[in-house]
Amino acid sequence: MAVRTDVTPEETRAPLTERAARPSPFPDQAARHWFLSAIVWLTVVDLFGLVLATEFVTPEAFGGISWLSFSRVRPSHVNGVILAWLTMMYFGALFYMLPRLVGTRGMWSERLGVWCAWAWNVMYALGVIGLLTGHSQGREYGEFIWPVDILLLVIWCVNIVNILATVQMRTIRPIYVSVWFFIASPIWLAVDYAIGNVIWDPGKIWSAPSGALTNSLSDAILNWWYAHNLFGLWLTPMLLAITYYIVPRVTNTPLYSYTLSLISFWGMAFFYTGVGDHHILQSPTPAWLKTIAEVSSWMLLVPVFAFTINILGTMKGNWDKFFTNLPLRFTLTAFFFYFLVNIQGAFEALQPFNRLTHFTNFVVAHAHLALLGAFTILGMGVIDYMVAQVYQRPLFSRSLTEWQYWLVTVGFTGFFSVLTLAGFQQGFSWAQGIPEVNVLPQLHAYYIARGIFGAMIVVSGIIQIVNIGLTMFTDTAERRRLETLRVAEAVAPPVGG
Amino acid sequence: MTENEHERDDPRVPRGWARHPPERMLITPLIAGVGGLIAFFVVVFVVVWLPIHTFDPAASADWTPLTKDAVKGRNLFASNGCYVCHSGYSRPQDVRYALYFLYPKVSQPGDFFGSDQTPNLLGTERTGPDLSQESGWHPDDWQRAHFYDPRYMDPLSLMPSMKSLFSDSQVEQLVTYVETRSGKSGLLRYAGQLYAKHIVLVNQGFPEPYRGFQGAHKPALEGNDKILHPPKGQLEEAPNLSQIDRGYWLSGNPLPVTQQNLLRGKEVFLDRCVGCHGVDGDGKGPGASFLSPTPADFTDKDDACCGGDTGPGDFYYRILRGWPGTAMENFGDRLSVDDIWRVVLFLKTIPNDTLDKNVVPEPSDYIKWQPSKELLAWVKSTQKLENNVSFSKAEFADPYIQEAMRIFPGLAPGDSFLVNDGKTRLSLRDAASGIKTIYDDLLNRAWADARERDGKLPSVAQKAIPPTVPGQQ
Numbered sequence: 001m002a003v004r005t006d007v008t009p010e011e012t013r014a015p016l017t018e019r020a021a022r023p024s025p026f027p028d029q030a031a032r033h034w035f036l037s038a039i040v041w042l043t044v045v046d047l048f049g050l051v052l053a054t055e056f057v058t059p060e061a062f063g064g065i066s067w068l069s070f071s072r073v074r075p076s077h078v079n080g081v082i083l084a085w086l087t088m089m090y091f092g093a094l095f096y097m098l099p100r101l102v103g104t105r106g107m108w109s110e111r112l113g114v115w116c117a118w119a120w121n122v123m124y125a126l127g128v129i130g131l132l133t134g135h136s137q138g139r140e141y142g143e144f145i146w147p148v149d150i151l152l153l154v155i156w157c158v159n160i161v162n163i164l165a166t167v168q169m170r171t172i173r174p175i176y177v178s179v180w181f182f183i184a185s186p187i188w189l190a191v192d193y194a195i196g197n198v199i200w201d202p203g204k205i206w207s208a209p210s211g212a213l214t215n216s217l218s219d220a221i222l223n224w225w226y227a228h229n230l231f232g233l234w235l236t237p238m239l240l241a242i243t244y245y246i247v248p249r250v251t252n253t254p255l256y257s258y259t260l261s262l263i264s265f266w267g268m269a270f271f272y273t274g275v276g277d278h279h280i281l282q283s284p285t286p287a288w289l290k291t292i293a294e295v296s297s298w299m300l301l302v303p304v305f306a307f308t309i310n311i312l313g314t315m316k317g318n319w320d321k322f323f324t325n326l327p328l329r330f331t332l333t334a335f336f337f338y339f340l341v342n343i344q345g346a347f348e349a350l351q352p353f354n355r356l357t358h359f360t361n362f363v364v365a366h367a368h369l370a371l372l373g374a375f376t377i378l379g380m381g382v383i384d385y386m387v388a389q390v391y392q393r394p395l396f397s398r399s400l401t402e403w404q405y406w407l408v409t410v411g412f413t414g415f416f417s418v419l420t421l422a423g424f425q426q427g428f429s430w431a432q433g434i435p436e437v438n439v440l441p442q443l444h445a446y447y448i449a450r451g452i453f454g455a456m457i458v459v460s461g462i463i464q465i466v467n468i469g470l471t472m473f474t475d476t477a478e479r480r481r482l483e484t485l486r487v488a489e490a491v492a493p494p495v496g497g
Numbered sequence: 498m499t500e501n502e503h504e505r506d507d508p509r510v511p512r513g514w515a516r517h518p519p520e521r522m523l524i525t526p527l528i529a530g531v532g533g534l535i536a537f538f539v540v541v542f543v544v545v546w547l548p549i550h551t552f553d554p555a556a557s558a559d560w561t562p563l564t565k566d567a568v569k570g571r572n573l574f575a576s577n578g579c580y581v582c583h584s585g586y587s588r589p590q591d592v593r594y595a596l597y598f599l600y601p602k603v604s605q606p607g608d609f610f611g612s613d614q615t616p617n618l619l620g621t622e623r624t625g626p627d628l629s630q631e632s633g634w635h636p637d638d639w640q641r642a643h644f645y646d647p648r649y650m651d652p653l654s655l656m657p658s659m660k661s662l663f664s665d666s667q668v669e670q671l672v673t674y675v676e677t678r679s680g681k682s683g684l685l686r687y688a689g690q691l692y693a694k695h696i697v698l699v700n701q702g703f704p705e706p707y708r709g710f711q712g713a714h715k716p717a718l719e720g721n722d723k724i725l726h727p728p729k730g731q732l733e734e735a736p737n738l739s740q741i742d743r744g745y746w747l748s749g750n751p752l753p754v755t756q757q758n759l760l761r762g763k764e765v766f767l768d769r770c771v772g773c774h775g776v777d778g779d780g781k782g783p784g785a786s787f788l789s790p791t792p793a794d795f796t797d798k799d800d801a802c803c804g805g806d807t808g809p810g811d812f813y814y815r816i817l818r819g820w821p822g823t824a825m826e827n828f829g830d831r832l833s834v835d836d837i838w839r840v841v842l843f844l845k846t847i848p849n850d851t852l853d854k855n856v857v858p859e860p861s862d863y864i865k866w867q868p869s870k871e872l873l874a875w876v877k878s879t880q881k882l883e884n885n886v887s888f889s890k891a892e893f894a895d896p897y898i899q900e901a902m903r904i905f906p907g908l909a910p911g912d913s914f915l916v917n918d919g920k921t922r923l924s925l926r927d928a929a930s931g932i933k934t935i936y937d938d939l940l941n942r943a944w945a946d947a948r949e950r951d952g953k954l955p956s957v958a959q960k961a962i963p964p965t966v967p968g969q970q
Binding site for chain 2 (some may be wrong): 055063064070071072074075131135136137138139140143167174175183184188191195207209211214217220221225265269270273274276282284285289360363426433436437438440
């Protein structure tokens with residue numbers, strides 16, 4: 001076949017497809033601000049984690065710097081992972097997906113979403129400055145001081161208004177599964193946060209005691225009900241919502257079962273809300289409450305299995321894309337870890353197992369399985385997916401994305417395994433009456449390994465920032481096109497070339 | 498033709514209920530939002546509202562309020578995130594009837610009574626030990642040095658140093674909180690610790706330890722021998738021996754002096770003891786300047802470590818159970834019996850420079866201990882072995898006497914003599930009444946502060962319930 005040699009310069013600059021030249025009908029301003037903030041916070045909170053891991057190996061590493069003290073960095077890390085990184089990533093994903101699912105051109109107010117993103121960044125920065133300087137409410141997962149709590153809730157409620165108004169002006173009447181969660185989950189969390197932080201009782205405002213019930217054990221019950229619902233009513237439902245979007249969208253396959261998604265939605269609402277007390281199973285709190293927590297923790301497997309079957313059913317016949325499509329690979333890896341964390345959590349909520357593993361690093365491993373293995377890996381995939389869509393160009397480098405995937409997956413798997421083993425070591429030692437301090441030398445090697453695996457995760461997050469930055473600031477579509485032309489010319493050189 | 502329409506045409510499917518599930522279970526925004534909230538609040542009613550409004554246990558018999566300073570310390574504890582590594586309740590499986598009494602009792606719901614217990618500090622991780630029963634196990638000077646740099650007191654510790662976090666007055670508040678947080682049983686233990694500190698300082702001519710973090714900037718304290726006037730005819734070491742069960746006074750080593758035993762002893766010493774006793778064993782470790790009396794010096798060849806009145810058994814007992822009133826801790830749960838004896842063997846080689854680097858202690862370095870004539874005479878004349886308190890412990894139900902016996906296990910009920918200042922009387926009865934005075938003072942101040950705080954308080958009858966000595970019977 002003759003090769004055309006009379007290609008004009010105009011033609012070479014023309015896009016490969018007509019679709020790529022069309023401007024996006026979605027402004028996605030709000031989404032961009034939320035998820036770009038999120039990837040920066042991811043590295044910040046990862047670095048907090050690395051500081052902690054280093055202090056486990058050499059407690060004097062940052063000796064003398066009060067704001068790098070373990071006890072202050074640890075709440076900053078935990079709150080940062082949940083509120084800065086994951087929440088901003090989730091709102092970014094929500095602002096991206098919701099207009100596409102309900103058939104509107106953008107959110108009700110994109111500008112409001114942008115303002116909220118900036119306000120949220122300020123909120124977390126203020127909160128974390130407070131924690132690092134010793135201004136904390138001293139309630140685990142609810143450490144932010146009262147003014148920051150209020151700021152957080154105001155922004156959160158504005159986001160809810162934005163979401164509900166967008167749903168109200170939808171052009172597609174029936175709402176998709178993801179949208180159920182997009183409506184319900186932020187509302188749940190707003191109520192959970194307000195009640196859990198006892199915001200009607202500011203107390204000392206700048207430090208403890210503030211935002212806590214007067215009765216200590218009631219406060220503990222409320223504290224852990226609230227803390228677990230950060231996962232149960234916000235982080236997990238949003239993981240479901242996003243997976244319900246990404247998997248059918250990327251595989252171009254309808255969701256396997258509507259009924260199963262109903263079970264996962266209502267199951268989550270009923271069973272997740274009551275599991276909080278399993279964090280204090282051995283404490284002097286009412287036994288009936290512990291029973292409810294244990295039973296709920298197992299009943300939770302019903303919506304989990306419904307979700308799992310639904311996604312596996314959707315993936316049927318599509319597994320080739322798991323290997324070729326990177327966002328899908330991130331999503332399904334997260335999906336696998338999510339399944340695992342629920343099985344593990346159900347066992348941890350049983351008294352005999354809890355007696356062995358509670359207070360040990362096993363619990364830390366479990367928390368990372370959820371927040372790192374499931375939510376963070378999902379978030380990385382979601383952001384890689386959305387950036388390509390929003391900027392309408394392929395990511396700068398596929399191999400960087402591959403590095404990102406393998407570093408976080410291997411890093412996390414190692415991290416999780418090491419801490420699980422360390423947890424068993426602690427649990428079995430304590431059960432023999434060996435005091436905590438005598439177990440510390442045995443944990444040293446685990447702590448070193450944890451630091452190394454943790455560093456891999458930090459690098460993975462930095463790679464993502466680099467990759468996304470280069471995607472934004474260089475015309476990767478044009479670069480890809482020229483590469484394709486070069487390959488084409490190498491395979492079939494122009495006649496006489 | 499869609500699947501649905503296909504079903505309608507199918508004669509096998511009865512008409513009427515063949516509508517596809519999505520049509521019957523269609524979720525609208527209202528159902529997702531309001532329905533979701535209803536589901537949420539139904540569960541919240543059961544797991545939050547109900548327990549908060551029905552679960553209000555009365556104060557337990559062991560409960561005490563906190564003083565003003567202790568509350569400030571508690572707030573510092575919360576605001577600086579100490580709870581991320583230290584839990585605040587002990588579980589049934591934590592309570593071991595071992596020699597180290599960090600977990601002497603199971604936390605009861607009533608232990609958490611009172612408005613000074615907010616926010617909750619139950620915690621979820623034990624990177625460090627649980628602190629609910631910490632009061633009184635260590636004296637204040639140990640706590641200050643440990644806050645300044647935990648490695649000073651325990652070289653294995655992973656705890657961050659608090660030197661840049663707290664001012665001198667804040668550290669005192671934290672110490673007050675830690676020392677008075679464990680209810681009446683902890684308060685009694687702390688009263689015993691304070692009384693023992695008083696006796697030890699008076700007996701050895703030492704001043705009060707530095708407050709706050711001052712110990713880090715000041716020279717180590719020194720004892721003033723001139724103010725000491727030991728009574729004539731009384732063994733000079735007698736007040737010190739009164740803190741050691743007399744069954745150990747003349748005890749020899751059960752382990753042979755071998756190179757292996759000495760080497761293991763050196764290893765344990767370097768792991769655990771150098772923060773106070775120093776890498777040279779001269780009692781000048783980095784934490785020493787916080788402590789009063791200062792840690793023991795093991796380098797003096799002539800008296801083979803602390804004189805001919807102090808035998809290996811005494812060293813063994815002090816490592817095993819600690820020395821209340823000094824910073825010497827209780828290692829009974831952390832070291833095996835054999836390892837403690839190996840440390841004792843090794844201590845007796847330190848004057849021969851066995852702590853130098855790369856030196857393997859040899860059995861020939863071991864300095865054999867000979868009881869002094871005075872000690873033998875003292876044991877024969879005054880303090881007979883058969884009067885050992887542990888033989889007659891069951892007779893005493895009074896908790897203050899029990900605590901006095903814990904602090905002075907070497908005293909028999911009938912013993913009474915003056916300590917080395919020549920003025921202060923030492924006997925179980927005197928100790929018990931001293932401990933009771935301190936205990937009552939601590940408790941009264943806590944109640945007075947609680948009344949001022951306008952917190953909810955149990956009836957005065959609760960206050961009158963005497964303390965217990967859990968885990969000691």
